Amino acid sequence: MSRTLAPFAFLAAASLFAGSATAQxxxxxxxxxxxxGYVRMNNKTGEMSICHEKLGQLVCKVAAEERTLxxxxxxxxxxxxxxxxxxxxGIGKLPPVVRDNLPSDEDxxxxxxxxxxxxxxxMGLAKELDGENKDAPSNPAVPQKT
Structure with missing residues (x-):
């Protein structure tokens, strides 16, 4: 009895496997x-896409494009x-033309x-002018300019 059931069990398992492959x-x-959002995968190629819902529609971008960017x-x-x-x-290295023409410390x-x-x-002249302006009588009709 077990010998007659073995082929049927094998056929049943094979049909289940074939059925799942057909579904894929x-x-x-x-x-x-x-x-x-969503990740969409192409079952044949394995290509992945990243999807977002916009205005009731699913908009997908291929992840490879994003990776390339x-x-x-x-x-x-x-x-x-x-x-x-x-x-x-290069900033630290002055060309010889510039380096040779720099003034000495004495210069x-x-x-x-x-x-x-x-x-x-x-500054002395500025202080003198400021002192002269303080001594002059202030005339409200003439605005001061500094």
Missing amino acids: ETTSYSLEKTAD YEEDIADLKARVAKLEDTVA FEKGLSYMEKFMRRF
Whole structure:
């Protein structure tokens, strides 16, 4: 009796397996709900799409496209960072033409001394003018200009 049932059991299992394979072939996509929307998978190719509901319709974008855009953005940012790093590294290195034409410490101190004298005289003149304005009688009809 067990020998006669074995072929039937095998046929039943095979038909169940074939039935599930047929169901997968007829269903092209699987849809899973996520926190942000849905993930749609093509059962034949395995391609994934990210879907969102907009105005009562399901709008899907292929995840590979988003990944490509993401990788392109990263490549662009890496190139920009490399360019900035080269620029920053180049700032520390003055070309010989500029480096050789910089003033000596003595010349720099001399120039700074001239600027200091200029500023002291200028501030002295400003104080004198301010003192003259305080001593002059104030005329309300003439606005003060400073």
